[in-house]
């Protein structure tokens with residue numbers, strides 16, 4: 001692979017992880033547009049550990065993820081009383097708070113607004129990134145087929161009824177937020193150690209919104225939705241390079257078109273079932 | 287009826303602003319019987335279900351299930367203690383198949399916590415699976431188990447709600463106007479379904495407008511008007527009660 005392709009597939013893997021980090025709370029009906037904040041926490045914590053403490057990469061990534069998860073749970077407890085657009089606003093503010101924190105504090109360790117240099121004692125391979133993607137997909141595969149996964153879906157569909165049939169929805173929502181934050185934190189750690197340089201600006205509102213869009217576009221009812229959404233958002237702009245200046249505009253049109261054509265996202269639970277395709281397969285026969 | 291009380295309401299009171307939706311209601315539900323809760327629209331019947339299941343807090347008074355006070359508990363705790371319900375306006379999970387509704391109804395029954403994250407097929411004890419199947423068979427939904435519940439005909443959707451409720455193996459089942467919107471044939475089926483559920487040993491409290499259902503299956507009837515209990519007794523006694531005829535039954539004729 002050329003280094004261009006290598007970079008592309010690395011950012012694809014990281015974007016899939018980020019999309020899954022938003023998908024997790026989304027599976028319980030919580031829209032988060034602050035996940036760049038969890039990514040930032042994972043990136044900075046793991047980078048500080050490898051650079052200043054000389055910890056190996058793997059434990060650093062895990063600790064970065066756990067730090068993000070703890071912050072996520074602490075934030076989740078009060079925030080999850082909010083619903084819909086209010087929760088979305090709170091998560092957005094959360095992301096900004098994190099970005100400002102790394103801009104203004106711990107500057108001697110992280111370089112603040114000037115950026116964190118000198119990451120890279122530990123080389124990272126693309127296989128690390130895709131290893132985490134595979135691990136996450138296995139997790140979501142089991143989750144989707146478990147009773148717990150069903151409880152997440154129930155919470156997503158109707159919180160009141162979910163509670164009345166014995167589901168502890170507060171626990172589930174906070175846990176979903178925490179697991180999403182962990183995945184986001186790990187993705188941040190991988191990002192920092194692949195690109196070897198981070199600065200607070202990388203983790204701004206736009207990054208958060210893009211991550212949320214991966215899930216909204218791809219579909220929020222199965223874990224294949226965020227995978228597809230992240231892939232389209234990462235790869236399509238590359239395939240559209242020949243459009244030059246029109247690339248951004250065309251991409252925007254594609255997004256609006258998709259939203260009109262498939263408002264629930266590209267991948268829904270139906271199209272993952274064989275019987276959905278049977279009429280189409282039959283039609284081909286003479 | 288002097289049997290063991292399963293559910294006891296003691297001076298239960300619920301105010302919405304200036305309106306007393308449930309007014310100083312005391313009630314004993316004995317284990318193993320079918321109770322009917324009747325009364326004109328707005329009498330406070332659904333509100334009683336909402337108080338029992340913890341949707342609203344009581345303004346005052348208490349509600350006991352087997353001597354456990356339910357009033358400070360969250361809805362999910364009350365459900366786990368053995369109270370399941372259906373809703374006056376059907377509330378199904380739009381993303382789920384009929385089979386999934388029954389599985390989620392059982393959500394707190396599996397003992398193992400670890401088992402929660404492993405695939406249903408393998409770890410769900412065979413007994414639990416058999417009970418899920420039984421719930422669907424009792425309601426005649428086995429054939430449509432893989433259909434999305436919200437795409438079923440109206441009468442069947444009501445049955446999915448009942449299946450989801452009994453899958454939790456409750457001690458007490460609360461049915462809120464289960465025959466609403468059903469045709470005559472579906473109502474007949476409902477009567478036999480209620481009897482079958484009763485045969486499983488589940489105590490039932492049913493809100494009903496259809497007198498065939500009330501008089502047909504209930505052992506005991508409680509009549510409510512303006513949040514107050516105005517009569518209580520066997521179907522025979524209620525049919526002859528002057529006040530009830532005036533408040534409620536009279537209107538129907």
Ligand SMILES: Nc1ncnc2c1ncn2[C@@H]1O[C@H](COP(=O)(O)OP(=O)(O)O)[C@@H](O)[C@H]1O
Nearest residue numbers: 302305307325326327328329330331332333334
């Ligand atoms: N959440 C609520 N807020 C305000 N008033 C309510 C609420 N729920 C019920 N009520 C009022 O309480 C009274 C009883 O309602 P309800 O229990 O639904 O009656 P029923 O089920 O017997 O027809 C009605 O006057 C209704 O308007």
Ligand SMILES: [Mg+2]
Nearest residue numbers: 331332333374
């Ligand atoms: Mg009602």
